[in-house]
Amino acid sequence: MAVGARSGHDGPEDRPSGDGIAREAAGDGGSGGGDHPPGDVPGDDSPGGGGTAQRKPRSFWKELPLLIGIALILALLIKTFLVQAFSIPSDSMQNTLQRGDRVLVDKLTPWFGSEPERGEVVVFHDPGGWLEDTATPEPNAVQKFLSFIGLMPSAEEKDLIKRVIAVGGDTVECKKNGPVTVNGKALDDKAFIFEGNSACDDQPFGPIHVPEGRIWVMGDHRQNSLDSRYHQELPGQGTVSTDEVVGRAIVIAWPVNRWATLPVPGTFDQPGLDAAASAAVPGALGVAGALPLVFWRRRRLTSGRTAG
Incomplete structure (x- = not known):
């Protein structure tokens, strides 16, 4: 169920190095420059007094290590701050994602305070205890280095x-036998869950109140996903801290015949889904409407005491 991380980025194209600026200087007989013998003109780098100089381009083999170093640094920066590739090793997100798919994950927007939203497919670190029984092979030094830079x-x-x-x-x-509901609104998940799956018959749950700064996640292959439903006994009661979220999966990049974006299903855009926020609006409006009345009454009482 672990999602391995991989990213790669081609280095900059090999471009010929600049030749510099060729400069030419010649003496002027009317300005006293004729006192210099041929080939000894100030600023003339050529033995024969041709007046042009050309810097010899650096050998490709000397530039190759520099190009490789720049490419590795760029790959590391891109993996760390922009986009990272992850491989899918399980069937828990079928049919949206298949085993062996490579997805690109947007890591940039979380740096600007973006929070995960309903319907997004996200990659997150194990919150603790979700993958404790999943064995991981011991990589060699080369594998560690290549995975470190995202290749x-x-x-x-x-x-x-x-x-x-x-x-x-x-x-x-x-x-x-019922649908998943969020704030009392039923989700029409038939468009993205695995064909033949029920919404949650294998593991009904709730009602669960999701704390601020956390998310409730489920796999699209509901009967083959050990998601939030199966970890309610752990700290967080099955929810995942947004601090553990690596980023949002935005596109299937490999194999090429599987290329596709990963949009938010329309059911998450239905009106009234933000019931918690909507319920707060009338209360806020009521407070805003009451404030002028409170100030008016307070002012009247103060004026009455002054007059007395």
């Missing part, structure tokens, strides 16, 4: 990939 999957990291169903402040629930 091959990491054999040591234990990451998971699931779909965000509910976010902080939401109440999520699923009864046997």
Whole structure:
């Protein structure tokens, strides 16, 4: 169930090095420059007084280590801050993702404070105890280096990939034979869950109130995914801290015949899904409307005491 990390980025193209600026200087008989013998003109680098100089380009083999170094640094920066590739080793996200797919994960937007949203497919670190029974092979030194710079999957990291169903402040629930509901609104998940699967008949749950700063996640292959439903006994009661989220999976990059984007299903855009926020609006409006009345009454009482 662990999702191995891998990313790669081609280095800059080999470009010929610049030749510099050729300069020419010649004496002027009317300016006293004729006192210099041929070939000894100030600024003339050529023995015969041709007046041009050309810097010899650096050998390709001397530039190759520099190009490789730049490419590795760029790959590391891209993996760390921008985009990272992850491989899918299990069937828990079928049919959206298949075993062997490579997905690109957006790691940039979380740096600007972006939080996971309902319906997004996200990669996150094991919150603790989710993958404790999953063995990881011991990589050699070369594998460790290549995985460090993102050129091959990491054999040591234990990451998971699931779909965000509910976010902080939401109440999520699923009864046997029923749909998943978020804030009382039923989700039409037939468009993305595995064909023939029920919404949660294998593991009904809820109602669960998701704390702020955490998310509730489920696999699209509901009957083959050990997701939030199966970890309610752990700290967090099955929810995942947003601090553990690596980023959002945005596209299937490999194999080429599987290339596709990973948009948010339309059911997560239905009106009224933000019931928690919507319920707060009337209360906020009521407080805003009451404030002028409170100030008016306070001012009237103060004026009455002054007059007395």
